[in-house]
Amino acid sequence: MFQNIGEMVLLFWRTLRALPLTWRQRQKVADQLFEIGNASLLMVCVLSFFIGGVLALQTGPVLVERGLHQYVGGLVGVALARELAPVMMAILIAGRCGSAMAAELGSMRVYQEIDALRTMNINPVHFLVLPRLVAIALGLPMLVVFSILVGWLGGALVASITNQIDISVQAFFADLRNGVELKDVVNGVFKSFCFAWIIGIVSCHQGLTTIGGPRGIGRSVTKAVVNSIVLIILFDFFLTRLLLD
Amino acid sequence: MNAPANSTRGVSLQVRNLWKRYGRQEVLRGVEFEVQAGEVFVLMGPSGSGKSVLLKHIIGLETPDAGDIFINGESISTPGVLERHRLAMVFQSGALLNSLTVAENVGLYLSEHRLKPPEEIARVVSEKLAVVGLEGAEDKMPSELSGGMKKRVAIARALVMEPQLILYDEPTSELDPLSAIVIAEEIVKLNRRMGVTSLVVTHDRDLAFDVAHRVAVIHEGRLLAQGAPEDIRQSAHPVIRRFLHAEFNPQTVT
Structure with missing residues (x-):
């Protein structure tokens, strides 16, 4: 375990040092960004809409019952912006894109494509890891902004059509404006930026250290997704604590 | 010999x-x-x-x-x-990058190290593919090649490094x-x-x-x-x- 952590820290450091080379890899970054956005956007919309809706359903009747209907919009807005959108989207992207990264790099490792790169003096971190990390670090925060907006819309619609809540869309957004500050959205986006690095580093590391054949690739994909999710939840706690101050 | x-x-x-x-x-x-x-x-x-x-x-x-x-x-x-x-190595499996075309594979060393402009790389790639008898295969993907062709592309890729x-x-x-x-x-x-x-x-x-x-x-x-x-x-x-x-x-x- 400690060896893995050490290797991941080293990979993170090497990628950071390679950041000035991003412009040279811009085509690969754009391809990866398209892959992340194109593959995930519809799923992000559907998930976010229903997360916002469920949040309104769970909290709305309780608050309305106690005469606190003016807090429904703010509560849904803050919960989505600060916590649910960043964490849920990070988990979604870990499953969708982190697994793809680990599988792709894992198969390249198993089929000696990475060795071939090394024999040509091409650094796999520059050629393979950097574009993926930059793309996910840009893509995930963008998806989270999208998710927050769609989630708010989902919450507003559900609040307006549910009899026990019965708050109009306009009233919901007026309450939301009162309850949510720009800082809440920025915090959520910042958290998603950190999660993106976690997913990228964990998945690329698993891919690059794959051993064995197809079974090894499968193992790497599973570990990439599970480890990413565990680290996302752990870091979520510490980042939330940090951002509270 | x-x-x-x-x-x-x-x-x-x-x-x-x-x-x-x-x-x-x-x-x-x-x-x-x-x-x-x-x-x-x-x-x-x-x-x-x-x-x-x-x-x-x-x-x-x-x-x-x-x-x-x-x-x-x-x-x-x-x-x-x-x-x-x-030094160049021709791997047992060819080890071509499956996401790149034959031309991109063969020209990878030159393009990544920015040793020649794109037109010159295209010319060198065609020349090296001709050496191994694979003229016109530039736009093919590795998955479209037979085992023997893959190895010849791998040799062409090695040759590009002179x-x-x-x-x-x-x-x-x-x-x-x-x-x-x-x-x-x-x-x-x-x-x-x-x-x-x-x-x-x-x-x-x-x-x-x-x-x-x-x-x-x-x-x-x-x-x-x-x-x-x-x-x-x-x-x-x-x-x-x-x-x-x-x-x-x-x-x-x-």
Whole structure:
């Protein structure tokens, strides 16, 4: 375990040092960004809409019952912006894109494509890891902004059509404006930026250290997704604590 | 086969007392040999004898537990030596990048190191593909190629580096006899035309004796013998005799 952590820290450091080379890899970054956005956007919309809706359903009747209907919009807005959108989207992207990264790099490792790169003096971190990390670090925060907006819309619609809540869309957004500050959205986006690095580093590391054949690739994909999710939840706690101050 | 007189482009290679162990398994046990500049040296041996691991050490993908490798007299463990000499490797599977076209694969070294402008890279790629008989294959994906074509693309990719030493890892494995002959011809042609030093590891006996200036036999991580192809063919060593003269006899199958 400690060896893995050490290797991941080293990979993170090497990628950071390679950041000035991003412009040279811009085509690969754009391809990866398209892959992340194109593959995930519809799923992000559907998930976010229903997360916002469920949040309104769970909290709305309780608050309305106690005469606190003016807090429904703010509560849904803050919960989505600060916590649910960043964490849920990070988990979604870990499953969708982190697994793809680990599988792709894992198969390249198993089929000696990475060795071939090394024999040509091409650094796999520059050629393979950097574009993926930059793309996910840009893509995930963008998806989270999208998710927050769609989630708010989902919450507003559900609040307006549910009899026990019965708050109009306009009233919901007026309450939301009162309850949510720009800082809440920025915090959520910042958290998603950190999660993106976690997913990228964990998945690329698993891919690059794959051993064995197809079974090894499968193992790497599973570990990439599970480890990413565990680290996302752990870091979520510490980042939330940090951002509270 | 005689060593080419004009072999100015190749480099010499010395492997000195190389040892490597993975866990409890000793894969290389004091391997020692020398390849002269411009020579085709074939390292022959059964599967699992340590041939591919040895190649990985020479190209710098593995580090030995003991021993050293010298290129033109300089140890490859000295920083900058591997970078200063142009070494290329043709992998057993070809190891083409599956997400890139044939042209992108062949031109990858030039484009990633920004050694030539795109038009010049396209010209060099076409030229090298023509050398291996694959004109017009630029836009194909590796998944559209046969095993033999993949290996020829891998050779073209190696040629783009204008190598001084080419390492071939089982270049004819998994190929039909006709494709194997084409690959053997390519190895000889490149050596004669460019004077590049070639180290071929194989368990293909026909290939070994057809292309080699000198042959070595490796078994269980130890070099059993090395010398001219005729000397190896007439070796009295029981393991070499068994390896070279093994024939399938259906009468003995019960």
